[in-house]
Amino acid sequence: MSLNLKSLKSRRGFTLIEIMIVVLIIGILLAIAVPNFVKARESSRQKACVSNLKQIQSASEQWAMDKKQAGSAVPTDNDLFGPGNYVVRKPTCPAGGTYTIPAVDTDPTCNYSNASYPHTIASFN
Secondary structure: OOOOHHHHHHOOOOOHHHHHHHHHHHHHHHHHHHHHHHHHHHHHHHHHHHHHHHHHHHHHHHHHHHHOOOOOOOOOHHHHEOOOOOEOOOOOOOOOOOEEOOOOOOOOEEOOOOOOOOOOHHHHO
16 A cells, blocks of 8 residues: 555645635624624613613602602602612613603603614613
């Protein structure tokens, strides 16, 4: 059994063209995947923020019922948040926005602005 050393030496690695094709394919896959990851992250932040807003709204409504307040009453952070209150810790917007607590009969708001993914309770109603 004789080995052909010349054929073994010529097939030891990948050619430059083969490596370039693999890099091109990886680049195309990344170009498709990265925008989807960004959309998924923004969508998750929006959903978490709206969930926080609904939690604040529910706490505000519960406070108004317990304290026999009118719909125009505005609860403070101390009324809603803290040990022994309706929510243990004041939630924070995962995108970095801040929450405003208006009168009980008005939805709380987040000041984060993103046209594609609005952080409002109305965006999910």
